[in-house]
Amino acid sequence: MTTNEKLVSLRRLMKENNIIAYYVNTADPHQSEYIAEHYQTRSWLTGFTGSAGYALVTQEEALLWVDGRYFIQAEKEISGTEFKMMKIGNSDYPTIEQWLIRNLNSNDILAMNGELISESFYLKLERLLKPYGILIKTDYQLVEEIWKNRPEKPNAILFTHELQYTGKTAAEKVNLIREKMIQDKAEAALYAGLNDICWLFNIRGGDIANNPVAISYALITLDKAILYIVQNKVVKQVYEHLLENNITIKEYDIVFSDVANLNVSILVLNKEKINHNLFNKIPQSIKIINKQDYPYLIKACLNDVELKNQRNSYIKDSVALTKFIYYIKQNVDSGILNELNVADTLHDLRKEQDLFLDESFSTIAAYGANGAMMHYSATPESYSKIKAESFLLIDSGGHYLDGTTDITRTISCGELTEEQRTDYTLVLKAHLNLARAIFLSGATGYYLDVLARQPLWQYHMDYKSGTGHGVGYLLGVHEGPQRFNMQYANVPLHEGMVITNEPGVYKENKYGIRLENDYVVVKDKKVDADQFMKLDCLSFVPFDRDAIDISLLEKYELDWLNNYQQAVYAKISPFLNEQEKAWLKEETATL
Structure with missing residues (x-):
């Protein structure tokens, strides 16, 4: 079926059910950032393959809302279909709520799948639409109904994350949760976040591509810890591990009846993570404490064992990427490189590293020009050959038993124009301006984000994304709550938080430049009562010497760059062959 044929089928079902508008989001029942193919209803319906966005369909309109990361990509992918792009954050375009208020009448029905929306989203939508008499119905699965040959639900086998990597047993982590519950006077905690559940129980899975998680729920009371999961995923070794840590295993769907029969006075949960259908099962007699999940906050700060392992994983990953850059530089004139085969080469180099998983x-x-699309994805049907000119942007990362990485380098493939070298150097200035920051304990990423943007703003350029996000520990590559972003968030940067630094320049139909390292927040000096913090670098991959215009760098910037490049050589060269080592010595020589 083409996209427009899918719309015909969807509209027929809408008409049969007296539905005026149908909402399709990008979500699974756990509000995961990345979702299994089984739940990719928005992507299947619209043809837009980006990882975020939502659609609204009426009998006359088909609308797709996307944020600034995807404007270029979405425009290309929905071209030739009925779908129109709506730009999130652009005042020329209404929000979905504004559009509904302007276009729907009293008693019109807005329908959606309640299992795929959070309770928080539902309450917000209800609050905004109720004064206009617009009705919300959440018991429909219309896109799922027309999706023939829909992929099955994932069923990957679990494995344990051993104590040598976690630093704490699952039982110890559950006790930490209970301590928090007691402080809040809660008798139970309900979890749907897959990263949080896997961290809490020291298990990992493979239900979502590139995300070592298992689709599951968890319920913690003062005397029980329950994991709800499809039980054929639980092999003997994992079963014994859970049993040893006093964790009860129940079938995935039992959570609905258990929640419906929950006999407690106070339940703590996060309405941003619990889906509307599950929330509706909670007895009305139970008082709800709505706050960020305890595991989500605790795991954001790595313990000493985790941080030691994470540092090691970054060295290995930096070796793989440094070898890759050498490979590109040596072979760019061959005419055989393209976006697909260089990604395969990088994967193979990571596979050579100890404890690599995915x-x-x-x-x-x-x-x-493809680099101008922040989340571009080459496919066998559409990819570019790499020539001895312009830039190759590589954004990649790895999961290792001892950590998760995320790094971007933009590689010069030949002679660059003055504009290209200027833009690369400005992005480098943006990166190092944030990297060298010293800040007072209690400062947030919201305060610091401007440090990266300022060098670009001086040239009237900006990037339509945040500057950095948290990184999980053999979990999600995008985790929180820490971030560098212009959008306000009252989340102090605490010791042990890992966060990316990735400013960029994106020029449509020209090129994209992004330079990303990962850092961990550490203590700096204490002066009287003031504790100062700084960012300690985890990533050690050279910046592209041929792309830097040193005339644009202040002395302190050049000093930082030279110190960094020398640290790259010291840490990475022992793992290289003689040819690679000679190249890296040249690449990192003092500028």
Whole structure:
């Protein structure tokens, strides 16, 4: 079926059910950022393959809302269909709520799948639409109904994350949760976040591509810890591990009846993570404490064992990427390189590293103009050959038993124009301006984000994304709550938080430049009562010497760059062969 044929089928079902508008989001029942193919209803319906966005369909309109990361990509992918792009964050375009208020009448029905929306989203939508008499119905699965040959639900086998990597047993972590519950006077905690559940119970899975998680729920009371999961995923070794840590295993769907029969006075949960259908099962007599999940906050700060392992994983990953850059530089004139085969080469180099499991997300290998699309994805049907000119942007990462990585380098493939070298150097200035920051304990990423943007703003350029996000520990490559972003978030940067630093320049039909390292927040000096913090670098991959215009760098910037490049050589060269080592020595020589 083409996209427009799918719309015909969907509209027929809408008409049969007296539905005026149908909402399709990008979600699974756990509000995961990345979702299994089984739940990719928005992507299947619209043809837009980006990882975020939502659609609204009426008998006359088909609308797709996407954020700034995807404007270019979405425009290309929905071209030739009925779908129109709506730009999130652009005042020329209404929000979905504004559009509904302007276009729907009293008693019109807005329908959706309640299992795929959070309770928080539902309440917000209800609050905004109720004054206009617009009705919300959440018991429909219309896109699922027309999706023939829909992929099955994932069923990957679990494995344990051993104590040598976690630093704490699952039982110890559950006790930490109970301590928090007691402080809040809660008798139970309900969890749907897959990263949080896997961290809590020291298990990992493979239900979502590039995400070592298992589709599951968890319920913690003062005397029980229950994991709800399809039980054929639980092999003997994992079963014994859970049993040893006093964790009860129940079938995945039993959570609905258990929640419906829950006999407690106070339940703590996060309405942003619990889906509307599950929330509706909670007895009305139970008082709800709505707050961020305890595991989500605790795991954001790595313990000493985790941080030691995470540092080691970054060295290995940096070796793989440094070898890759050498490979590109040596072979770019051959005419055989393209976006697909260089991604395969990088994967193979990571596979050579000890404890490697998987990529932490699908590698973005974007040559030339494709780099202007922040989340571009080459396919066998559409990819570019790499020529001895312009830039190759590589955004990639790995999952290792001892950590998760995320790094971007933009590689010069030949002679660059003055504009290209200027833009690369400005992005480098943006990166190092944030990297060298010293800040007072209690400062948030919201305060610091401007440090990266300022060098670009001086040239009237900006990037339509955040500057950095948290990184999980053999979990999601995008985790929180920490981030560098212009959008306000009152989340202090605490010791042990891992966060990316990835400013960029994106020029449509020209090129994209992004330079990303990962950092961990550490203590700096204490002066009287003031504790100062700084960012300690985890990633050690050279910046592209041929792309840097040193005339644009201040002395302190050049000093930082030279110190960094020398640290790269010291840490990475012992793992290289003689040819690679000689190249790296040249690449990192003092500028």
